[in-house]
Amino acid sequence: MASTFASIDLPVSPDRVWRLIGGFDSLPDWLPFVTSSELGEGGRVRRLVTARGETIVERLETFDDQARTYSYSIVEGPFPVSAYHSTLAVHPADEGECCHVEWSGTFTPDGVGEEEVVALFNRIYTDGLEALKRTLGV
Template identity: 65%
Template sequence: MASTIASITIPVSAARVWQLIGGFNSLPDWLPYIPSSELSEGGRIRTLANPAGEAIVERLEAFNDKERFYSYSILKAPFPAKDYLATLRVKPDGEDAAVVEWSGSFTPVGVGDAEVVQLFHGIYADGLQALKETAMAESA
């Protein structure tokens, strides 16, 4: 099993950042790669569309509003991986800043560990940068 983690510091309070990303259906609000998201099964399953129109289906595995994190697995996606489990977490960094971590573990399918780690690390790092830009623009 392979894994990766990306993190970023955002000069916006952890409460405000969590407000932006804490909803399981909120990816289109801050992640340009995901133009749409639909919830089903009582909000536990989200079906995302990527720019190529491919479906990504994910299941909410854990959610903790107080500690500001949620974990999800991938049920279906155009990625060369299985057994995917990721966590998105917001931690306070003083009163007016937050550290956001996006981590995941997965088993590569048909490719080496390094290739899948690079793929997901790129998604996480680019996503967190987009989050930072969105959060800063909304708090300006």
């Protein structure tokens, strides 16, 4: 099983960041890679459409509003992986109205080398967190 991790420190309160990214249906609000999101199964499944027109179906596995974190798995998508599980979390930073955002994932490469798929998801997470920073205007 492979894994990758990206994080960013932001000069924004954890509550403000969580209000933007904490909804399971909120990816299009801050992640340009995702152009639309539609919830199903009572909000437990999201069907995403990417800027390339690809479809990704993800299942919400855990959600903790108080801890500002959720985890999800990919049910269907264009990625060469199986057993994908990811977590998005917002933590308060020591410096007052700042926060630390983490995006991590574990997965099994399927038909490609581990380094290739780790680089793919690391780029998605890193680019996504930079997009979050731009969306917040910081």
